[in-house]
Amino acid sequence: MKSNQELYQERLNRMTQAVTLGRPDRVPVMAWIDAWAATYRKGSMAKLSQSALYSNKLILETAKDFPQLDMIEVGAALPRAVAAATLSTVKVAGKELPEGSLWQVEELDHLQEADYDRILKIGWKAYKKEYYKKVLGWGGYDTFKLILGGIIAGRRCKKAGFPELSGAFPNIPLDPLAGGRGMAKFMTDLYRMPDKLKEVMDIMVIDIIEENKGIIKQAKPFSAFLGVARGSSNFLSPKLWNKFVWPYVVQIVNAMVESGTFVNLHFDGEWNRDIERFKELPKGKCIWASDSVTSVYKLKEVLGDHMCIKGDVPPALLALGKPEDVYSYCSKLIKDIGPTGFILAPGCTTPYNTKVENFKAMIAAATGQ
């Protein structure tokens, strides 16, 4: 019987082969298990939402029941990290929501026009601290606790033999600004004050890169998670996208790769218009994680020999479908998108109400077990 460390290495190798466009022994299969761990383990959603270590416990207990999983996206459920990344408040079970509820981002316009000037004046790093305290009610200790929870969860995952896909979380400047300002107001700002916003983003990206380079140096994660929520191709016209999205994606990806990690491009939404542009990113260093809205076939056609594709089992299929439909969908993906440069996974996180038999069917399609 293999030790946890042997399993860890085996899983890591399989994933590395996929990301570097080599030929793994089989298509890797992985999942982002956060809220679903509470469903599967019949745990407390309130505790999972508020305690990194409790969520890590449930996530690992879940993963151990599915040892064919090659990776888990992150070792803990961190709704507060979502709040930090999006400059939004997040309502969680046991506090603002009843037990059993999934956490939900509440996007209010906390960030005002004057805040753009404030960022220009004091820089992004200092501004974030002010914002966290003023809007989210966090002090330095809360941020420290959040980071520490993530580090401990990561160590426990490694000990249990399950590598984490991502351990650093940069974002392009557009996302926290859009989250803090509110989407409609932010979109109009792009029209009404484009030069100022560009200046703000140019300041922000310097701090974002520096901060994440430090994390990568310390934690040496398999990949940096670059999630773009509000910058997809169907959100922004080419003129805006070329100015406010793509230059920052390129800068951040290159900086993360130079720091020695892969980049997990967690790009929800529809990106079909701009898939060609991703050839500008370094070959064999990125994972294009699709939530099933972007055409996975177009991704394969255009980027198949350039970067690994991950996904894209639709959330509705996992929550509502039959196991045979999930198996058939996943088998087709493996056949059409694999066997190289492909990782089978749910599009985005594993839905809270995923049927266990559907999750098993997804894994079986990759492993034959």
Next chain:
Amino acid sequence: MSQNLVNAMADLEETALVKEVKALQAQGTPALEIIQKLQEGMNIVGKRYEEKEYYLSELIMSAEIFKEAATLLGGDLSAADSHSHGTFVMGTIYGDIHDIGKNIVTTVMSCNGFKVIDLGVDVATADYLKAIQEHKPQVVGISCLLTTAFDGMKECISAIEAAGLRKDLKILIGGGPCDQTTADYVGADAYCKTAQDAVEYSKKLLGIQ
């Protein structure tokens, strides 16, 4: 001059549009007539969106400009209500507090000539039933960003049907995790991937060019 207003709306020329609205007001042009010209401009915005010349950013910007003009005319979008194409009731289903998608759809529908009843987020079935009975909409929209809210949508739609209110209205659903499978599961008439889909579906339903 009013063609300038249509063009300013269609081209998202905010400064020019404000200037035109003020000039038309000064000439004594009725507010309703100005709103109609703005809606002509919004039709062009919709077409450009369909042709992928415009994207969500432009839909939102057009709605913001439209609202700004409506405010200049002395009200939200109420001047448009008196000659609306029809009534659209929308909310985010109970158990879900996300409002971005819902707000985009309601705004875009308003700007395209529909009287919109926005029920907010976390909306109970009883509130949908009450709104349908009160406002007699042609179209109801249900938004959801959580797969856990699918059953809520299904229950709500069944309740609308059980109350005998389904006959004269169509029910649209939309939101991040939704697709046609979801629409079939919950019993909706259609799944709308974008806000403009809701506009197009509703216009087609009501025979509006």
